[in-house]
Amino acid sequence: MVAVFLKDLRIILRDRWALLFFVLVPIVVISIIASALFDSDEGPKLMVPVVNEDQGPVATAFLKLLGKHAEVAEMSRADAEHVVRDQNRAPAAIVFPDGMSKGYLQGKTSQITLLTDPAQAVDLQTVKVLLLLMDKEAAALADPLEEERIALQEQNLTGNRISVTSFEQNVPGFSIMFVLLAVVFATAMGLHDERDWGTLPRLLVAPAGFTWMLLGKLGARFVMGVVQMLILFLWGYFFFEVSLGTSAVAFLLLTCAVVFVCVALGLVVAGIARTREQTQPMSLAVVMAFSALGGLWWPQSITPDWMRAVAPAVFTTWAMRGMNDLVLRSRGLSAMVEPVTALVLYGLVLLVIGIRLFRTRHSAR
Numbered sequence: 001m002v003a004v005f006l007k008d009l010r011i012i013l014r015d016r017w018a019l020l021f022f023v024l025v026p027i028v029v030i031s032i033i034a035s036a037l038f039d040s041d042e043g044p045k046l047m048v049p050v051v052n053e054d055q056g057p058v059a060t061a062f063l064k065l066l067g068k069h070a071e072v073a074e075m076s077r078a079d080a081e082h083v084v085r086d087q088n089r090a091p092a093a094i095v096f097p098d099g100m101s102k103g104y105l106q107g108k109t110s111q112i113t114l115l116t117d118p119a120q121a122v123d124l125q126t127v128k129v130l131l132l133l134m135d136k137e138a139a140a141l142a143d144p145l146e147e148e149r150i151a152l153q154e155q156n157l158t159g160n161r162i163s164v165t166s167f168e169q170n171v172p173g174f175s176i177m178f179v180l181l182a183v184v185f186a187t188a189m190g191l192h193d194e195r196d197w198g199t200l201p202r203l204l205v206a207p208a209g210f211t212w213m214l215l216g217k218l219g220a221r222f223v224m225g226v227v228q229m230l231i232l233f234l235w236g237y238f239f240f241e242v243s244l245g246t247s248a249v250a251f252l253l254l255t256c257a258v259v260f261v262c263v264a265l266g267l268v269v270a271g272i273a274r275t276r277e278q279t280q281p282m283s284l285a286v287v288m289a290f291s292a293l294g295g296l297w298w299p300q301s302i303t304p305d306w307m308r309a310v311a312p313a314v315f316t317t318w319a320m321r322g323m324n325d326l327v328l329r330s331r332g333l334s335a336m337v338e339p340v341t342a343l344v345l346y347g348l349v350l351l352v353i354g355i356r357l358f359r360t361r362h363s364a365r
Contacts, residue, residue, distance in 0.1 A: 254343075
């Protein structure tokens with residue numbers, strides 16, 4: 001027993017890169033999670049577009065109070081709708097209607113319109129809390145809000161529903177994460193297993209060519225990844241009533257683009273890792289980092305500035321943008337042009353890099 005223990009310990013210690021990855025991966029993952037959830041820097045205030053059609057003293061007072069807690073941007077209604085609906089830069093826009101101050105001062109109930117994007121549920125809730133806080137601060141200034149002179153009307157600019165469920169907010173991100181985990185691990189470790197089993201040298205001398213044989217193997221992983229993602233989303237649809245959007249074609253197209261990048265990423269990991277032992281921690285590090293930075297675990301709006309700056313560089317950000325447009329905003333095929341294009345280009349770059357790394361590492365022709 002002692003001899004076996006010493007032998008295995010020497011084998012483990014021999015692979016220094018694997019040992020380094022096992023130490024670094026937990027440090028990297030813990031640092032990213034801690035930075036995202038417990039960062040002490042509050043960062044910039046939430047941007048809230050405001051349409052001041054009233055221009056009266058009450059609206060002016062409300063703007064001043066709101067500006068203490070948010071970055072208020074006054075603009076026209078058309079511009080505010082564009083910011084919320086098309087650019088998705090704000091979770092909601094506040095509209096102070098014409099005549100609000102006059103009616104308020106006469107003791108009449110005034111209606112404030114909230115133009116919302118429910119897909120940004122966390123930030124939208126923050127805006128509502130800010131409105132309540134504005135009410136309380138106004139009350140502290142002796143404004144008679146106790147008489148309910150302010151009524152709030154919500155209007156969804158990005159879909160047909162006023163709100164979305166927590167399942168619809170969480171299922172897409174976790175589904176992509178599990179597919180990423182399964183595909184990257186299966187692709188990277190499967191290729192190293194074939195080398196250890198001795199089947200890879202046979203591919204090197206196959207008449208079809210190493211690259212084409214490799215693409216065939218990746219194609220099998222791609223099909224399995226697509227099937228897995230479809231099963232996960234169908235499970236969410238039937239058991240948790242998660243919307244799949246208004247276009248089956250758009251959903252299938254986005255699914256294929258996401259899985260394509262995952263397979264290409266797995267090939268890159270397989271090309272970088274020298275041994276199967278190095279593949280495990282490297283794959284885990286890639287999955288955790290891409291999940292955290294891409295917003296699969298939490299909304300990117302709650303993360304620190306440096307994470308939001310890095311986010312567009314990881315493909316999971318584009319995957320979540322597409323899924324949010326389909327699931328939460330009920331958009332169709334036209335909304336998939338940008339995220340799918342970004343995902344395909346990302347995947348092609350990774351595929352080229354992965355093939356070159358793998359061919360060089362294994363001296364393929």
